[in-house]
Every structure is written in structure tokens, then in C-alpha cells.
Amino acid sequence: MSRVLAVAALLVGLTGCLLTPHSDTPLDTGLYAEVMALSGDPVAGEEPYEANCRRCHGREATGTLRGVPIASYDVDEIVEVMLTGPGHMPTFDDLEPQVVADIAAYVNSLEPQ
Ligand code: HEC
Secondary structure, X not given: OOXXXXXXXXXXXXXXXXXXOOOOOOOOXXXXXXXXXXXXXXXXHHHHHHHHOXXXXXXXXXXXXXXXXXXXXXHHHHHHHHHHOOOOOOOOOOOOHHHHXXXXXXXXXXXXX
């Protein structure tokens, strides 16, 4: 393949990747209600945040090139996003409901920078 064609193929591939979001998981409203009924513990949420979210959303949720800043976001929004994995974000519906509630409480408790 000529170099021009190779570059064109690469561009088409990249554009397709950027324009096609990974399919979001439909919201499991039962699981969402279960998590929202729990009382999240912000202190307990720090460790699972570090393990699951920090690589994209950064230390204290201030954001990185791979994920937007999310410090102080509302708990209901954080829970919904964790359960649906919009765009290029993975879905975290396999975590224990209490852990989801704790991570949401931790992120909600952080100050935006
Ligand atoms: C692989 C990188 C990655 C990981 C890991 C990740 N996220 Fe995300 N997150 C993203 C991206 C990318 C977006 C933007 C999604 C979109 O296209 O709407 C996002 C969006 C969000 C949003 C919504 C932001 C907005 O303004 O709409 C919240 C809240 C969020 N993430 C929370 C979390 C939490 C909590 C975790 C850990 C359980 C986590 N994320 C793990 C990449 C990631």
C-alpha cells in the first residue's frame, strides 16, 4: 500500500474510533435505586476511587487527559454515570452497591480545583 493510502486508512480508522462511542449500558433502575437508598461513606470511598477512577479522573478528581474533572459532582449523577459508562468511560456495575455509594460520596465531597 502506498504511504498516502496508509495515512488515509489510519485517519479513517481514527475518525471512526472517535465518532463511534462504545455502546452505553442501559441504566439498571433497580440497581440505581438500591445504591441511592444506601448512605455513602466518603472516607471509605477514597480507596476504591483510587483503584477504579484515578487513572482517568486524576488525584482528588481534578481530571486528566483521559477523563474530565468530576470533583463535587452530585451523587445521583456520579452513580448514574458509574452504572452506564457513557462514551469512552467503562461501566462499573459489577462493584458492590455500597462501594458505588461510597465512591460517589467521596467524589461529591471533593473541592473542584
Ligand atoms: C478509562 C478512563 C475512565 C475511568 C477508569 C473512569 N472514567 Fe469517568 N469518564 C471517563 C470519560 C472519557 C468520561 C466522559 C464520558 C462521555 O463521553 O460523556 C467520563 C465521565 C464521567 C462522569 C461524568 C462527567 C460529565 O461531566 O458528564 C463522571 C461523574 C465519572 N466519569 C465518574 C467516574 C467514576 C466515579 C469512576 C470510577 C468508578 C470513573 N469515572 C472511571 C473516563 C473514565
